[in-house]
Amino acid sequence: MGDNSKKFISSDELKKHNKANDLWISFQGKVYNVTDWAKEHPGGDIPLLNLAGQDVTDAFIAFHPGAAWKYLDKFFTGYYLQDFQVSEVSRDYRKLVSDFSKAGMFEKKGHGVIYSLCFVALLIFACFYGVLCCDSFWVHMLSGGVLGFSWMQVAYLGHDSGHYQIMTSRGFNKFAQILTGNCLTGISIAWWKWTHNAHHVSCNSLDYDPDLQHLPLLAVSSRFFQSLKSHFYGRKLTFDYMARFFVSYQHLTFYPVMCVARVNLYLQTLLLLFSNRKVPDRALNILGILVFWTWFPLLVSCLPNWNERVLFVLVSFCVTSIQHVQFCLNHFAANVYVGSPKGNDWFEKQTSGTIDIACSSWMDWFFGGLQFQLEHHLFPRLPRCHLRKISPIVQELCKKHSLPYKSLSFYEANVWTLKALRTAAMQARDFTDPAPKNLLWEAVNTHG
Structure with a gap:
């Protein structure tokens, strides 16, 4: 009977509310109208606008402590997401957040x-x-x-x-x-x-x-x-x-x-x-x-x-x-x-877009913990003193779901970056037809 009294909307209907003057989002399948509150959001309105019209549970969990959930009630529209689903990788990710929270890792910042x-x-x-x-x-x-x-x-x-x-x-x-x-x-x-x-x-x-x-x-x-x-x-x-x-x-x-x-x-x-x-x-x-x-x-x-x-x-x-x-x-x-x-592939996008820098533990101070870039992106509230500890856990989760875990030495990462820049540079030289034979001459004579 409780379920029959609920009001539902589909993901397609939720997507229509994706503008600054009509901004809805979903957490754990509950739909919230944050249009008026977006400008007051402590993290700025950009994150909300970028994820508007979607279920953003993983992103919300990543950036907010459990105490933040109570502030959502006043924005609840009364609607629930009809086709709300949670992927296996999201389930595993949320379990990790919960385990780290129960262990007090978000509060233990070390010295x-x-x-x-x-x-x-x-x-x-x-x-x-x-x-x-x-x-x-x-x-x-x-x-x-x-x-x-x-x-x-x-x-x-x-x-x-x-x-x-x-x-x-x-x-x-x-x-x-x-x-x-x-x-x-x-x-x-x-x-x-x-x-x-x-x-x-x-x-x-x-x-x-x-x-x-x-x-x-x-x-x-x-x-x-x-x-x-x-x-x-x-x-x-x-x-x-x-x-x-x-x-x-x-x-x-x-x-x-x-x-x-x-x-x-x-x-x-x-x-x-x-x-x-x-x-x-x-x-x-x-x-x-x-x-x-x-x-x-x-x-x-x-x-x-x-x-x-x-x-x-x-x-x-x-x-x-x-x-x-x-x-x-x-x-x-x-x-x-x-x-x-997209709110439903949070974990996948972070693994795809980040590269870790492999180094010895005595160098952690030099990189400020950000050599564990994937770990930081997945758990941005986690103090840097824990990032090395959780790295093997993240690697196992990536392996379980066939997701990339890229970790390179500082030298290798420089080589990869220069190769990526050079590839784009060579494509830029051939981008238009006819391609100029002397780009330096062209730039000087075109722009003075």
């Missing part, structure tokens, strides 16, 4: 945060000491490298604080986010959350994942040559002559571009903070950015001449580029697709 904070403080002190108290050119350059290395470690702390609470309270955790992101690196935590949540939900979708949208400088797939529309940025990624020129040599320019990639992150931060978009804690984020753009220029100005100042900045950027390269290695050579993410 990594304390060690990392102390290490970062030591690095920053060493950098300031080298700049302010030494006259040697080489000490100044070494200090720039130390600063770049500290930015790498700070970024891992900011990443962790954005995914789960690394401090004792939400207030202190927000303070850690602003400190590590805005104040120490000049990159807004609000910008990071905006892009990173979209990346997790739409992992390696060419038109939905912002982490793959780097035209005109880079294109990981020839499908970008069709001038795809970015659903994240809301504009066309135009593949014009200039983009074609840069992409044609991207396997040669990849590392130089990574050395100055930080400049783009600063620019993206400013564009978001001073845009018309709703930005959580906008004033606090702007204040944090002002702190960075106060202490960093002052530190650089303490160097004796402009040659050393420019080289100091370049050295710090080049060292930090190791981390930018690492992030590219995790995804650039993995499988890609065009289209919106």
